[in-house]
Amino acid sequence: MIWHILILFAELVSGDDQQLIERLRKRDPDAMSDLYDRYSRVVYSVILRIVRNSAVAEELSQEAFLRAWNRAEGFDSARGRIGPWLLTIARNRAIDYLRSTAGQQQATTFELMSSERITLFVNTEDRMLDQEQARRIRAAFSQLNQNQRQVLELAYFEGLSQSEMADKLGQPLGTVKTWVRTALTTLRESFHVA
């Protein structure tokens, strides 16, 4: 919990995402330090949760930050939010790693690449601080039942498809789809309610 507070504090003292993106686009070397200091813990946490290996998680965290650093020029500093983009990159790198070790890399890399397009992280009206999002999403997640929580975790942190989840859980595909649908709808409502 404490590092979420630190992230919030870092955001408050070092300016918002827009300033950071502008500096990243100008290849300001200090911006990379700031980006890392602001997001390294949450990025590392999500990757570690997925790959469950600290050495691999550190390697993939570094890759995620470098990817953001090298692609930041495409960001519109006036309208972008770098946090969600960076987290999407981090999650994709980790899922990609999991799939590559399972021999599924070629089939899935393109799908993951689509989800981290920069265009999906600009023009957002959402100005909430990530800390507030985190608090809300955790509160809403705790309200889900066991099955709904399980399918969301399998999808987000293990990258399983709904069919793979059905096989893993020994449940009909329709049941799993219902759990996923209900879980996402419940979380979305709490996420978008101000």
Added chain:
Amino acid sequence: MSLNNLDPQDRDLLYELFTLGLLEPEDMAEVRTLLEAGDPATVEGLRKASIFTSSLSYLAPESKPSATVRRRLLLSAGAPERGVGWAWIFGLAAACLALLVITFNIRQDVERRETQISELRLRLDSSEKLVAQAKDLYDLLRQPSTLNVKFGDNQLTPPRGQVFINRERGVLLFAGNLPAMPIGKIFEMWFVPKGGGAPIPAGLFRGENGQGIHFRPGAVDPLQIAAIAVTLEPEAGSTTPTMPILIAAPVQSE
């Protein structure tokens, strides 16, 4: 599947499933095609879904990467590392120096204030003594038993003034038109006893602008005193008068 046939909630769900990689292959391909074509509704829907699903990252247990990740990353990016290195020694030295200066200044300030307090305490003591003395004099003046003797009224060259004599408290002299005090001289008050004995010294006092006030505390018997006199004497005072009498106030007690 056709996106046009979906209600808004189902569309949101579809975009979220896409960002999570949960769509069936044919649905995934359809959304991807629309995205690559820049379809505004698809881009906007996926934008909202991406922000939403990325927030699921915060469900991960909190962990912290080792410091080497930061170092390696900044080296890879060509960014300067903001590690502390040896700078902390200089920082610590600067902090110690600042602390020393602050301590020294505080100590000096405390000493200065202690001196001020001592001075104020002395002034307070002095004021308290003056107040006590004034109270004594006031008591002397207001008591009915105090004898009041005026002097100099009939003299061509005054001093003039009054003497108040109280048996228990002492003698208070107010004198005006006193001559200037020569350097090395001082006024001395005397009790001139009845029966022709030698005058008894009753204290020294200074005059200022021709005015002089002197209080000789302690019991005194007015019946034994013929007069109160004042002379100018050497600064150390005299045991017997050595100079002409400036004031002579006869005491006529009952």
